[in-house]
Amino acid sequence: MAIDLWDDDGSFGGIGQEFEPDWLFTDTQKGLRADLIELCRTTLRPNAFESDDGYIFPRKNFQALAELGMLGLNVPEALGGRGENHVATALVVETIARYGCPSTAMCYVMHSAAVAAAMLRHHGNDTLCDLMGRLDKECLVGTLSLSDPATGSHVWFLMSSSAEKDGDGFKLNKKASWTTSGGYADWYVAQTTSPDFNGDYANFSTWLVMDDEVNANPGSWDGMGLRGNQSGPIEITDLQVPANRLIGPVGDGSTSNDEATDPFFLFGTASCWNGIALGMLDITRRHTTRKKHIDVGLRVCDYATIQDYVGHAIMTTNSSRMMTYSTCRQMDETTGNCDWSIHSDPEALPRSELVPWSWAAKYMAAGNVTAVSDKMLHACGGTAYKAGLGMERLLRDAKAGWVMAPTNEVIRNFMGRAGLLGFEALDLWNQTVDQRAIDNEVKKMSAEEKRALAERLLAD
Ligand SMILES: Cc1cc2nc3c(=O)[nH]c(=O)nc-3n(C[C@H](O)[C@H](O)[C@H](O)COP(=O)(O)OP(=O)(O)OC[C@H]3O[C@@H](n4cnc5c(N)ncnc54)[C@H](O)[C@@H]3O)c2cc1C
Numbered sequence: 387m388a389i390d391l392w393d394d395d396g397s398f399g400g401i402g403q404e405f406e407p408d409w410l411f412t413d414t415q416k417g418l419r420a421d422l423i424e425l426c427r428t429t430l431r432p433n434a435f436e437s438d439d440g441y442i443f444p445r446k447n448f449q450a451l452a453e454l455g456m457l458g459l460n461v462p463e464a465l466g467g468r469g470e471n472h473v474a475t476a477l478v479v480e481t482i483a484r485y486g487c488p489s490t491a492m493c494y495v496m497h498s499a500a501v502a503a504a505m506l507r508h509h510g511n512d513t514l515c516d517l518m519g520r521l522d523k524e525c526l527v528g529t530l531s532l533s534d535p536a537t538g539s540h541v542w543f544l545m546s547s548s549a550e551k552d553g554d555g556f557k558l559n560k561k562a563s564w565t566t567s568g569g570y571a572d573w574y575v576a577q578t579t580s581p582d583f584n585g586d587y588a589n590f591s592t593w594l595v596m597d598d599e600v601n602a603n604p605g606s607w608d609g610m611g612l613r614g615n616q617s618g619p620i621e622i623t624d625l626q627v628p629a630n631r632l633i634g635p636v637g638d639g640s641t642s643n644d645e646a647t648d649p650f651f652l653f654g655t656a657s658c659w660n661g662i663a664l665g666m667l668d669i670t671r672r673h674t675t676r677k678k679h680i681d682v683g684l685r686v687c688d689y690a691t692i693q694d695y696v697g698h699a700i701m702t703t704n705s706s707r708m709m710t711y712s713t714c715r716q717m718d719e720t721t722g723n724c725d726w727s728i729h730s731d732p733e734a735l736p737r738s739e740l741v742p743w744s745w746a747a748k749y750m751a752a753g754n755v756t757a758v759s760d761k762m763l764h765a766c767g768g769t770a771y772k773a774g775l776g777m778e779r780l781l782r783d784a785k786a787g788w789v790m791a792p793t794n795e796v797i798r799n800f801m802g803r804a805g806l807l808g809f810e811a812l813d814l815w816n817q818t819v820d821q822r823a824i825d826n827e828v829k830k831m832s833a834e835e836k837r838a839l840a841e842r843l844l845a846d
Contacts, residue, residue: 431486438489554628594633645738658787660706665780
């Protein structure tokens with residue numbers, strides 16, 4: 387069992403409240419954070435050790451979160467939720483990851499992104515409204531299923547899926563290589579190419595699929611970290627669904643991603659990585675202020691080297707948090723605090739304009755937690771290398787940040803390409819011909835090779 391962050395008298399051993407950007411939060415949100423910290427102390431954190439040891443999906447933590455009304459955090463009060471905004475979502479994820487359980491935080495991120503996809507297009511869809519109203523009462527955990535085995539981290543490119551019209555409804559097929567909470571979630575937001583697909587992979591659609599409609603292999607997840615998040619493969623085979631399982635219009639996949647799933651996934655995962663970085667700092671403070679070197683009469687925290695590590699990590703982590711919270715705040719501004727009714731006009735897509743900022747928030751947070759988790763391990767020495775201090779688990783959890791799609795390699799390439807050549811140069815669905823490359827290659831050919839190429843093209 388790792389050390390706890392709290393003493394028997396309830397005092398917290400981590401980094402102090404003076405490093406919290408409290409001016410960002412409403413009084414209600416600060417109250418929510420206090421309730422969550424207490425829930426983490428009593429329930430979520432003890433369960434985190436169990437999830438990590440046994441690769442156990444954190445269902446118990448979700449039940450506790452549902453009792454606090456967290457599953458409907460962004461669902462309007464009229465539908466039985468808390469009607470909270472983007473800043474609150476980031477705060478909840480960060481708090482769960484920091485004080486409680488990063489696996490639970492990651493599953494919660496995927497749940498929030500799935501709720502966002504449903505809320506974006508809930509207008510006139512009774513099935514979605516009914517589901518949104520039951521999230522907390524019945525502890526209904528949702529998740530996103532995008533990743534395709536054929537395209538790896540290019541999760542927007544769905545090659546192993548299809549949908550076709552089937553009477554009044556549709557028939558769906560899909561293979562997903564990774565799905566957080568796969569086999570444990572109660573409902574899935576899944577994407578396939580559209581029923582009118584004609585070779586254009588930019589034409590894809592979003593569906594609601596229930597737990598008993600997917601083939602999963604629960605318990606097959608063997609990731610290095612985030613062991614409770616159970617991101618296993620799932621398959622949907624010849625599934626007949628009624629028409630109201632289509633979320634939004636046919637072909638809405640890309641719009642749904644830009645306006646709902648991507649923003650919530652990106653600022654959500656950024657908050658998860660920021661929370662882990664803070665959790666690392668907390669353990670470092672608690673450990674280094676207690677560990678003494680009797681020979682020189684100093685605690686580890688008394689060395690300037692250790693103070694430098696911690697000072698740097700506090701500032702880079704808070705910079706990353708500000709990037710995330712600032713992006714969330716702008717989403718709050720432009721959506722009337724996450725008022726989903728603005729989307730009764732299907733053209734209202736304010737979050738989509740912030741996608742580059744959401745990418746940057748994920749990139750900065752994943753990069754920061756990689757560096758901070760490494761340095762905090764150094765600051766706590768060999769003791770941190772052992773599981774008992776709790777850092778080893780957080781270090782493994784943190785490693786997911788960089789490799790989760792969009793990977794940090796992909797994000798920085800997107801940003802560079804967009805910055806230099808414009809967003810159209812991203813060519814997400816591999817549709818734009820690179821005339822410059824063709825001309826350059828043809829230039830290298832002999833007359834005979836050109837003739838052979840021309841003949842091959844004509845034969846095609
Ligand atoms: C803990 C965890 C949970 C996950 N949960 C989910 C989930 O709930 N739902 C879901 O849909 N997916 C999920 N994923 C999958 C994830 O989003 C990625 O799809 C997956 O990590 C990609 O792995 P890969 O081995 O296919 O990478 P590859 O695509 O093979 O990438 C290998 C390397 O190539 C680089 N690379 C790839 N494309 C480019 C490019 N265009 N430019 C430059 N470099 C490139 C990558 O950055 C990486 O360094 C999860 C992953 C993890 C680790």
